[in-house]
Amino acid sequence: MPDYGHPLRFGSFITPRNRPVSRPADLALLSEEHGLDLVTFQDHPYQPQFHDTWTLLAWVAARTERIALAGNVLNLPLRQPAVLARAAASLDLLTGGRVRLGIGAGGFWDAIAAMGGKRLTPAESVDALREAIEVMRGIWNTDDTGLLRAGGVHHRVDGAKRGPAPAHPIPIWVGAYKKRMLELTGTVADGWLPSMPYLKPGDITRGNAIIDAAAKAAGRDPREIERLLNITPQESVEDIVSLALDEGISTFILAGDDPRLLERFGRDVAPAVREAVERGRARRGTATVRPARVKARSSRVPGIDYAGIPDSLADRALEPGDPGYARYTAGYLRGGAPALVLRPRTVAEVQDAVRFAARNRDVPLGIFSAGHGISGRSLNNGGIVIDVGALNAVEVLDAESGRVRIGPGARWLDVARELTPHGLAITSGDHGGVGVGGLATAGGVGLLARSHGLTIDHLRSVDVVLADGTLAHASAEENPDLFWAVRGAGANFGVAVSFEFEAAHVGKVGFAQLVFDATDTAGFVQRWGATLEAADRRVTGEIILGPGQGGRRFAQAILVVESDDPDTIVELLQPFADIAPLMQQSVVLTTYDEVIGFAVTDDEQHGFGEPHSRSGMVEHLTPEFAKGVAEILDARASYFFAIRALGGKVADVPADATAWGWRRANFTIGAFGTRNSGLDERWDTLLLPHMEGLYLSFETSRGPEVVARAFPPAHLARLRELKHRYDPTGLFRDNFFIDPAERGADTGVSAGVPA
Known part of the structure; x- marks a missing residue:
């Protein structure tokens, strides 16, 4: 059988004995310390002298940092598939993607039945395994928002909620020896995981042939199925190299609990095998490939x-x-x-x-x-x-x-x-x-x-x-x-x-949320700007305006006062109450984490398409500028118009101290619209002449003229020189690309003069 070209992996196969209680976990730590890629444990829930394997996996996950984790193989008749899928996904999320799932159809049926499991015939156990894989993958598939109905006679869910999705696609490896199990592996599994002591000469070749034929019949590439093998200390480096190059095995898992053998396997055997297989593949012209699903390949x-x-x-x-x-x-x-x-x-x-x-x-x-x-x-x-x-x-x-x-x-x-x-x-x-x-x-x-x-x-x-x-x-x-x-x-x-x-x-701060009647939009914007500029530095705030309805417009204001004294907070906020009629108000004494978290939820993000926004900075909210804001909103060109405060401590930093160069501005402006709302035309005509610079985080327009407005000319010239030094080929070019090829160029775009 040819080499499938999969990357080589090396692991340990540890007996989960509970005496001494910490020994399996200690051996797992040694596995990681000696550079192994994977640690696995037997799963015999009916054995009282063994730790529960899933509990042990969780404990080992918490004590290790890098190594992948798997049951070898999990006893499916005693582990309900939907619950196992959620447990695996949870542990995968907690470990950052270190979980693998080795499963078997079941054995030792007397012991399984004694634990309350259902006794199955060999044929039934294969059917049950197929159903279980369907259920588990269905639980993980959160792309489908419908309720899950999957399985069959032995394992079935009917209307179950999906999720959580694991941190990575958890591979399902099947411990298989007989023809139907091998065919199932080729049809639906991600890996084949037999043990060397249970194999007779020629079994790997025959097993691979059955798996490959089943994979092709299912429309899969046989290389999608990883080939793993539990080996004994008796297998030499030469034996393992032959298994890799001639039998297609790519993951070798050493069975045994001797720490000296684990050290030797990681320190001596694994590097020697890697080197020999690399030479062998180079001679044969075998490229390293990774198992990949047909669907993934079709979308590449x-x-x-x-x-x-x-x-x-x-x-x-x-x-x-x-x-x-x-x-x-x-x-x-x-x-x-x-x-x-x-x-x-x-x-x-x-x-x-x-x-x-x-x-x-x-x-x-x-x-x-x-x-x-x-x-x-x-x-x-x-x-x-x-x-x-x-x-x-x-x-x-x-x-x-x-x-x-x-x-x-x-x-x-x-x-x-x-x-x-x-x-x-x-x-x-x-x-x-x-x-x-x-x-x-x-x-x-x-x-x-x-x-x-x-x-x-x-x-x-x-x-x-x-x-x-x-x-x-x-x-x-x-x-x-x-x-x-x-x-x-x-x-x-x-x-x-x-x-x-x-x-x-x-310490604690005052947090005010106010709603103003901003129907007199130009006057409101001008008064807001003047009040904020005159305010104590301990006051920072922003306003958000929209198109309005029924002839009225409201402004939502957020203000933070850095003081823990209620009287001081009220005193510093009082000038804002005189800007326009207040429709709603809330002022609380709280901590900064409560302020920054007031609008945060753990809901999934659901953005789509491309947002359309413009950004700029101004020193003052002048009557002309305020009139332009009102015209944009009256024309419904922007559905979300925000004015955020700068000034104060921002202006204390010299303009040339950072690449951000707009220290003179007292306000940064951000407006959302659509491609067809007329925002660009009105922005460029009504507001841009009053602005200097822009804040990249709120600008979606592209092109060199946008970059030229984002930085003062001297800053941009320096940035181009530095770009040439640190990224001359422009790898980082998709986020407001500063083109090093334009060093010394005059863009002809006025970007304002920083103070």
């Missing part, structure tokens, strides 16, 4: 070397149709259909992902944190998405100085909840569901901006994976040019994998 796009996905990322990579893929078809405001989603869990894996993207640069590249990007294009159609959501740690390094380290995949609500007990906060937008990675490299206009500046003003260092896959540390002392660029134009320079901030000491 040119320009991506799927076979070249790094081993570190392959098991968690998602393609259309995989469980969990639906998460990447909808963000907060936009839809997508990426061809491949890579989900690194470590900095090293992010480096692997970036290097892979660099080798496949003919398709779009998105960097995904939490899916809230309006302009960031973290999702795409037909391209690669690198999801850094697993890098979500929030660590307080020194509460007294406010030093904290945060991963790009954390949400700002997670950050606030971690910092609040320490009396700390980082100003960070106005919605806690936003991911750290995008906002912390774009600017960060938040509800503490006037008292604490932008998010980037609190950044003290950042680790960035550059376009060539190397890791760079940037701070005021180390790579200062990169540190300057990341603070405002970070999406052009790499993937940030760790941030170190200096958080501010913030």
Whole structure:
């Protein structure tokens, strides 16, 4: 039988004895320590001297970091399939995609019956296994929103809710020896998992032939089915190499509980086998391939070397149709259909992902944190998405100085909840569901901006994976040019994998939600601007306006007052009450995490299509500007028009200190419309002449003229030089591309003059 070309894996097969109680888990830790890829356990629920295998898997999962986990094989007659599917998905989510599912049709029927299981004939047990696989895959398939009705005589669900989807497509490996079981493996399973002691000479060849024929009859490529084998310490390196090259086995699982043998297997045997198989495949011209479903192959796009996905990322990579893929078809405001989603869990894996993207640069590249990007294009159609959501740690390094380290995949609500007990906060937008990675490299206009500046003003260092896959540390002392660029134009320079901030000491704050009658829109906007500019720095706020109905328009205002004294809060808010008639008001004393989380839900994101928004900055809300706002809203060109406060501490930072250069502006403006609502024409005519710069996070227009407006001319010239240094070929080009080829070019676009 030819070599299927699957990547090699090595694992351990441990007896789950409960005396000494910790021995199986200790052997699992040794398996990980010695570099094995997989740890597996027998499953005999009727054996009182054994730990329950699923409980043991959960315990081992909590004590390990990297190694994959599986039953070998799980006793299906005593594990209800729908419940097992949910348990597997839950553990897979908790471990970040480390679960594999080895299952068997059952044996030792007297013991199974004694435990309350139903005794089945051999034929019935095969039918039951097929039904169970259908049920489990149905539970995992959350792309189908209907109730699940699946199974048959032995295992059936009728109207069950689906989910959760696992973190990755959990492979189902079947322990099979007889013809019907082998045919079932080829028809519906993801892997074949026999044990060497139960095989006679020629059984692997015969088994592969039956599996391959069944796979072809089902319209599958036989390479979709992984071939695994439980082996004994008696198998030599030469034996294992022959099994790989001549029999197609790619995963070798050592049975035994001797820690010395585990060490030898990981330290000596596995590397020797890898090297010999690599040489053998090179001689034979056998390319390494990965098992892939027919549906996935049919939707694959040119320009991506799927076979070249790094081993570190392959098991968690998602393609259309995989469980969990639906998460990447909808963000907060936009839809997508990426061809491949890579989900690194470590900095090293992010480096692997970036290097892979660099080798496949003919398709779009998105960097995904939490899916809230309006302009960031973290999702795409037909391209690669690198999801850094697993890098979500929030660590307080020194509460007294406010030093904290945060991963790009954390949400700002997670950050606030971690910092609040320490009396700390980082100003960070106005919605806690936003991911750290995008906002912390774009600017960060938040509800503490006037008292604490932008998010980037609190950044003290950042680790960035550059376009060539190397890791760079940037701070005021180390790579200062990169540190300057990341603070405002970070999406052009790499993937940030760790941030170190200096958080501010913030206690309780006043949080006001007000609704004004803004029918006199121009007058209201002008008075709001004047009042906010005159307000104490401890006050930061924003207003949201819409088209209005029935001849009236209302403005929703959000204000945060950094004070824990109710009288002071009321005093500082009082001038705002005089701007226009108040229709509703709510003022509470609360903590920053409650403020940033007030609109956050755990509901799935359902964005679709492409949002259409415009952004700009102004120093003052002048009568002319306010009149333009009113005309846009009266024409129903914008359904959501937001004016957010800058000024205060934002303006204290020199304009040339960061790539964000618009320190003179007191307000940033963002408006949503549609392609056909007339927003662009009215924006360009009525508002753009009064603006300087724009905030990239709220702009969806593309093109060099947009980039030219996003940065002051001197800033843009410097950014182009740095882009040439750090990303000369433009790998990071899908999020407001700063073209290094335009170094020295005069765009002819007026971007304003920073103060």
